[in-house]
Amino acid sequence: MTTGWVWHERYMWHDTRHAAGFVPAGGVVEPGEHAENPGTKRRFRNLVEVSGLLDHLVHIPPRMATEEEILRFHIPEYVERIKTLSSENGGDAGELTPFGPGSYEIALLAAGGCMSAVDAIIDGTVDNAYALVRPPGHHAEPDLGRGFCIFLNTGLAAMHAREVRGLERVAIVDWDVHHGNGAQKAFWRDPAVLTISLHQAGYYPPDSGHVEDMGEGEGEGFNINVPLPPGSGAGAYVAALERVVTPALRAHRPELILVASGLDANAMDPLAHMMVHSAAYKQMTRILMDVAEEVCEGRLVMCHEGGYSAGYVPFCGLAVVEELSGITTGVEDPFLEFFGGVEYQELQPHQNEVIALAEAIVTEALLPRTSKIQR
Numbered sequence: 001m002t003t004g005w006v007w008h009e010r011y012m013w014h015d016t017r018h019a020a021g022f023v024p025a026g027g028v029v030e031p032g033e034h035a036e037n038p039g040t041k042r043r044f045r046n047l048v049e050v051s052g053l054l055d056h057l058v059h060i061p062p063r064m065a066t067e068e069e070i071l072r073f074h075i076p077e078y079v080e081r082i083k084t085l086s087s088e089n090g091g092d093a094g095e096l097t098p099f100g101p102g103s104y105e106i107a108l109l110a111a112g113g114c115m116s117a118v119d120a121i122i123d124g125t126v127d128n129a130y131a132l133v134r135p136p137g138h139h140a141e142p143d144l145g146r147g148f149c150i151f152l153n154t155g156l157a158a159m160h161a162r163e164v165r166g167l168e169r170v171a172i173v174d175w176d177v178h179h180g181n182g183a184q185k186a187f188w189r190d191p192a193v194l195t196i197s198l199h200q201a202g203y204y205p206p207d208s209g210h211v212e213d214m215g216e217g218e219g220e221g222f223n224i225n226v227p228l229p230p231g232s233g234a235g236a237y238v239a240a241l242e243r244v245v246t247p248a249l250r251a252h253r254p255e256l257i258l259v260a261s262g263l264d265a266n267a268m269d270p271l272a273h274m275m276v277h278s279a280a281y282k283q284m285t286r287i288l289m290d291v292a293e294e295v296c297e298g299r300l301v302m303c304h305e306g307g308y309s310a311g312y313v314p315f316c317g318l319a320v321v322e323e324l325s326g327i328t329t330g331v332e333d334p335f336l337e338f339f340g341g342v343e344y345q346e347l348q349p350h351q352n353e354v355i356a357l358a359e360a361i362v363t364e365a366l367l368p369r370t371s372k373i374q375r
């Protein structure tokens with residue numbers, strides 16, 4: 001197994017300004033670190049190096065996405081606004097998305113890095129890949145940056161795979177703890193791109209990611225939301241992967257699976273309320289690899305999204321990349337004994353109810369429509 005790795009130091013130079021978590025500093029809010037700061041991602045990258053794993057990964061150099069590529073989803077006025085603000089002193093891309101000078105180019109490098117990973121897989125340079133890009137992308141809208149996201153990295157990578165590389169079907173599995181509203185919007189009426197989001201119910205964006213939101217027109221049944229109750233842990237996530245994501249992917253038979261890989265469902269995350277530990281992330285990765293092997297020769301690209309625990313994201317991320325590469329470094333997650341042993345890690349009845357609703361969407365809305373797809 002060869003695993004590609006996308007990283008660039010410039011990703012860390014995207015400046016999200018002073019804040020308390022996600023609230024901008026000012027007035028009674030003392031300036032502190034923004035939740036989406038370089039530290040978490042840098043520490044993830046550093047653990048991959050220190051563990052020795054980095055030596056076994058194939059470095060995929062990221063390129064900047066072109067304006068034309070970004071315009072597949074975003075409107076010209078928005079792209080122009082970001083470019084102008086970035087060339088001056090920075091600003092806010094819309095909702096909760098502060099950025100400093102030069103972030104336009106960095107955001108292009110993030111979107112382009114995900115496309116580089118897609119190209120490396122389709123060219124057969126690597127079997128699967130992890131793109132540790134920044135800023136994240138899955139909340140971005142055509143005309144608006146949202147939730148720390150400027151451009152729709154993962155969704156744009158899917159468009160690249162379809163429009164440039166000629167793939168007929170692509171799937172996006174978003175396991176970031178927040179709803180993947182950007183991809184949902186991009187492919188709402190498009191059955192070629194199956195979008196599945198596992199997220200904390202009723203959280204961010206507000207009023208987004210309901211289980212009954214399943215796409216429209218030709219795309220009906222091809223958008224699947226699994227809004228999990230706060231407090232969901234390994235049991236709920238593994239069950240959702242096995243019972244909803246796997247059958248949906250088997251039905252759709254994508255030629256490439258993209259993962260919007262936010263690691264903020266981790267048990268220590270300051271911006272969410274889930275309990276996933278590194279062993280669960282490893283198992284979730286294995287489930288996706290198995291179904292990818294079955295439907296698309298193992299083609300799996302993970303594009304990094306959120307994840308805000310500086311302490312825990314590195315260990316969850318290492319578990320994912322170890323599994324992708326099939327290499328065990330021997331580094332032990334020092335948090336696992338604790339989080340693996342806390343109560344309520346197993347699937348709870350109220351979590352099971354939500355998963356059962358999403359299962360029904362797959363069976364009743366997706367399966368009848370995919371059975372007609374010509375293969």
Ligand SMILES: [Zn+2]
Nearest residue numbers: 176178262306
């Ligand atoms: Zn998130």
